[in-house]
Amino acid sequence: MAQISDELKQRSRALRDNMTDAERRLWSRLRRRQINGWRFRRQHPIPPYIADFACIEAKLIVEADGSQHAESETDLIRDQYLRAAGWRVLRFWNPGILRSTNDIMATIAAALGPLPNPPPRERVGEGEVS
Helix, strand or coil: CCCCCHHHHHHHHHHHHCCCHHHHHHHHHHCCCCECCECCEEEEEECCEEEEEEECCCCEEEEEECHHHCCCHHHHHHHHHHHHCCCEEEEEEHHHHHHCHHHHHHHHHHHHCCCCCCCCCCECCCCCEC
16 A cells, blocks of 8 residues: 555645535535444545545545536546556535435445444443443
8 A cells, every 4th residue: 555645644634624515414424334334534545646535444435526527537547546446436426415415325325235244342331332
């Protein structure tokens, strides 16, 4: 795996602080293992790129795209690179995310499927299980 540069880390952090409305909507539904127990990271560096949302275990990237991505040659090259590295990439238009969030989430859930091995339950305190 490629080393993550300080510049890429800083850019990733800046993107987390300046998410679009569509990204915020997706993140509210992807975070905290809400889709079949899968864990997502937001603005996750995959050198030399930054994925809007990435599920490491499933090698699935979810991108929220605005109009600047329409017919983007750069996005085609990026997606080819990521797919060659074993990632699957789902792209959704921002207006679609805001209008049809449930449909988008169903598409993501279908791409993920069930967790192969459920994660162990976290311990809350002295021998207690949440």
